Amino acid sequence: MMITRVFSNLIYVASMILFLIGFYAVALRPNLIKKIIGINIMETSIFLFLIGIGNRKGGAAPLIVDGVKNYVNPLPQAVVLMALVVGVGTTALALILAVKLFEREEEEQL
Amino acid sequence: MSIVYHLPILITVAPLAVAVLLSILLNLNRRVVYPLSLLTMFFCFVSAIFVALGVLKGGAFVYYMSNWPPPWGIELLIDNITAFILLLITFVGFFVFIFSKPYVKKELEKEKAPFYYILTLLLLGSMTGFVISGDIFNMFIFFEILSLSSYSLVAIAGDKEALRAGFKYLVMGVISSLFVLLGLGFIYSVTGTLNVSQIASWVRSSSDLTVVYTGALFLIVAFVIEAALFPMHIWLPQAHGKAPAPVSAVLSGLVIGVGVVGIIKVIYYILPIVYSAEFIILFRVLATIGIVFGAIFALFESDLKVLLAQSSISQIGFAAIGVFLFSYLGLAGSMLQILNHALAKSALFFGAGAIIYRTGFRKLDEMRGIGKKMPITMGFFAISLASIAGIPMTCGFASKYYLCFAAIRQGLWGMVGAILLGSFLSILYCIRIINCIFFEEPESEAEVLEAPLEMLIPLGVLSLFSLLFGLFPKMAFVLIEPGVKELLVLLR
Numbered sequence: 001m002m003i004t005r006v007f008s009n010l011i012y013v014a015s016m017i018l019f020l021i022g023f024y025a026v027a028l029r030p031n032l033i034k035k036i037i038g039i040n041i042m043e044t045s046i047f048l049f050l051i052g053i054g055n056r057k058g059g060a061a062p063l064i065v066d067g068v069k070n071y072v073n074p075l076p077q078a079v080v081l082m083a084l085v086v087g088v089g090t091t092a093l094a095l096i097l098a099v100k101l102f103e104r105e106e107e108e109q110l
Numbered sequence: 111m112s113i114v115y116h117l118p119i120l121i122t123v124a125p126l127a128v129a130v131l132l133s134i135l136l137n138l139n140r141r142v143v144y145p146l147s148l149l150t151m152f153f154c155f156v157s158a159i160f161v162a163l164g165v166l167k168g169g170a171f172v173y174y175m176s177n178w179p180p181p182w183g184i185e186l187l188i189d190n191i192t193a194f195i196l197l198l199i200t201f202v203g204f205f206v207f208i209f210s211k212p213y214v215k216k217e218l219e220k221e222k223a224p225f226y227y228i229l230t231l232l233l234l235g236s237m238t239g240f241v242i243s244g245d246i247f248n249m250f251i252f253f254e255i256l257s258l259s260s261y262s263l264v265a266i267a268g269d270k271e272a273l274r275a276g277f278k279y280l281v282m283g284v285i286s287s288l289f290v291l292l293g294l295g296f297i298y299s300v301t302g303t304l305n306v307s308q309i310a311s312w313v314r315s316s317s318d319l320t321v322v323y324t325g326a327l328f329l330i331v332a333f334v335i336e337a338a339l340f341p342m343h344i345w346l347p348q349a350h351g352k353a354p355a356p357v358s359a360v361l362s363g364l365v366i367g368v369g370v371v372g373i374i375k376v377i378y379y380i381l382p383i384v385y386s387a388e389f390i391i392l393f394r395v396l397a398t399i400g401i402v403f404g405a406i407f408a409l410f411e412s413d414l415k416v417l418l419a420q421s422s423i424s425q426i427g428f429a430a431i432g433v434f435l436f437s438y439l440g441l442a443g444s445m446l447q448i449l450n451h452a453l454a455k456s457a458l459f460f461g462a463g464a465i466i467y468r469t470g471f472r473k474l475d476e477m478r479g480i481g482k483k484m485p486i487t488m489g490f491f492a493i494s495l496a497s498i499a500g501i502p503m504t505c506g507f508a509s510k511y512y513l514c515f516a517a518i519r520q521g522l523w524g525m526v527g528a529i530l531l532g533s534f535l536s537i538l539y540c541i542r543i544i545n546c547i548f549f550e551e552p553e554s555e556a557e558v559l560e561a562p563l564e565m566l567i568p569l570g571v572l573s574l575f576s577l578l579f580g581l582f583p584k585m586a587f588v589l590i591e592p593g594v595k596e597l598l599v600l601l602r
Contacts, residue, residue: 026281039284046291053299076298079247083291086254090284093258097265097277104270
C-alpha cells in the first residue's frame with residue numbers, strides 16, 4: 001500500500017529528497033560555493049515539483065496539433081521558465097558576493 | 111474610468127523602466143542618474159496621492175493589464191489598504207532619494223553612486239508592484255526583484271562585513287522566495303489558477319483544504335522570513351546594520367513592512383479561510399515572543415544602527431500580532447504600527463546616517479553628548495525615538511494602545527503581558543540612547559556641524575509626521591480605516 005503510493009508519486013518524493021539535500025548544503029556546509037550549489041539544488045527540486053504538477057500521463061507538448069487531445073498543463077512550465085531566469089540572476093549575484101568575499105579575505109591575509 | 115485607473119501600474123512600471131533606462135544612459139552621462147530617479151520618485155508619490163484619493167472616493171477596483179481578463183491576463187488589485195501602502199512606500203522612498211545625495215557622495219565610491227540609485231529605484235518599484243499585484247505568480251516575480259536589489263544594496267559598500275551580511279541575507283531570502291514558489295505550486299495544483307480572487311472563491315466553496323493549508327503554510331513562512339518575525343530574524347541585524355544608512359531606512363522602514371503586507375495578502379486576500387486553521391496560533395505566539403526578544407537584543411547592543419535594526423524585529427512583531435488577531439482593533443493597530451514604523455524608523459536611520467556623515471561614529475559610546483553639538487538633527491531624532499518607544503502623543507503610542515486593547519478584548523492575557531513588556535523594554539532602550547546622546551558629557555571638544563539641509567529635511571518631515579499622526583490619530587484613521595474595514599469584509 002505504502003510502497004505503491006510512493007511509486008505512483010515518485011516525482012514528488014524525488015523533489016522532496018532533492019530539496020532536503022539542497023537544504024542540508026545551505027544550512028550546514030560552511031563553504032560558500034557549496035551553499036550556492038545547495039541553493040541551486042533546492043531550486044531544481046521545486047522546478048521538478050512544479051513540472052510534476054502540470055504533468056499528465058502520456059501527455060503531449062502543449063501545442064495545438066490535429067488529433068492530439070491529451071496535453072500537459074503549460075502554465076507550470078511557464079512558471080518554471082520565469083523562475084529559472086530569476087534563479088540564474090540569484091546565482092550570479094551569490095557567486096559575485098562569494099568571489100568578492102574571497103578577495104577581501106586574501107587581502108587581509110597578505 | 112479616469113486616469114486614476116491607469117496610475118497604479120505606472121507607479122510600478124515607471125521606476126522599473128527608468129532603472130533600466132538609466133543603466134544604459136549612465137554610460138553617456140552619469141550626472142543624469144540622480145535627477146531622473148528623484149523625478150521618477152516624485153511622480154510616483156504624486157500618482158500615489160491621486161490613487162489614494164480615487165480609491166477613497168470611488169472604492170476598490172481591479173485593473174487588467176492590456177485589457178486581458180484573468181486567468182489569461184495579469185490582474186492588479188487596488189483597494190484602500192494597497193493605496194495606503196503605496197502612498198507610504200512612495201512618500202518614504204522620495205525622501206530616501208533626497209537624503210541619499212550627500213550621504214552617497216561621501217560614503218560610497220564614485221563609480222558605485224549611479225548603481226546605488228538604480229538599485230534603489232528597482233527596490234522601491236518592485237515593492238509597489240508586490241503590493242498591487244493580483245496574482246501570486248506576479249507577487250513572486252516582484253518579490254524576487256525586491257530581494258535581489260536589496261541583497262545588492264546591503265553589500266554595495268563592498269567591505270568584508272557588508273559582503274558577509276549581504277550573503278547571509280541572500281541565503282535567507284532565497285529560501286524565502288523558494289518557499290513562495292513551493293506554496294504557489296501547492297495552491298495551483300488544487301485550485302488550477304494563480305489569480306488571487308479566483309483562488310479565494312475556490313477556497314470558499316471547497317471542502318477538502320489540506321493541500322491549500324500546506325500551500326498557505328509555505329507562503330506565510332516565506333513572508334515571515336521576509337518580515338523578519340522572531341525565529342527568522344537572524345539575518346536582519348547584520349543586513350540592516352551594515353547597509354548604507356538610507357538603504358537601512360528603506361529596508362527597515364518599508365521592506366519588512368511589505369513582508370507583513372505579504373502575510374496580510376495570504377491570509378485575507380488569497381486564502382480567507384486560513385484564519386480558522388490551528389497553525390495560525392503558532393505564528394501568533396512567535397510574533398509575541400519576537401516583541402520581547404527583539405527589544406532585549408536591542409537593550410544590549412552597542413552599535414547604533416544595529417540597535418535600531420534589533421528594535422525593528424520587536425516593532426514588526428507588533429505589526430504582525432494585529433494581523434493574526436483578525437479583529438478591527440488588531441488590524442487598525444497593525445496598520446498604525448506599519449505607518450509609525452515606516453515613518454519613525456526611517457527617520458531614525460536618517461539620523462544615524464547624519465551622525466555617520468558628520469563624524470563617522472557608529473558606536474553609541476562614541477556619540478556621547480552629540481545632541482549638544484547638533485541639536486536640531488538630534489531633536490528630530492529624539493521625536494522619532496519617542497514614537498518608536500510609544501510615548502503618549504506619538505503615533506507609536508496609538509498603535510500599541512490599539513493592539514493592547516485588541517488583545518484584552520479577545521482575552522489573550524499572555525499577549526497583553528508581552529505587549530506591555532515589549533513597550534516597556536522599548537522605552538528602556540530609547541531612554542538609553544537619549545541619555546547617551548543628550549545627557550552625557552562629550553569626550554572631545556571638536557566642533558560638529560548640523561547635518562546638511564538635504565539630510566535635515568527628510569529627517570524632519572518624517573519625524574514630524576509621526577508626531578502629527580500621534581497628536582491627531584483621526585488623520586491616520588482617514589488613511590487606514592476604510593482599508594481595515596475592507597479587509598474584515600474579505601474574511602466573511
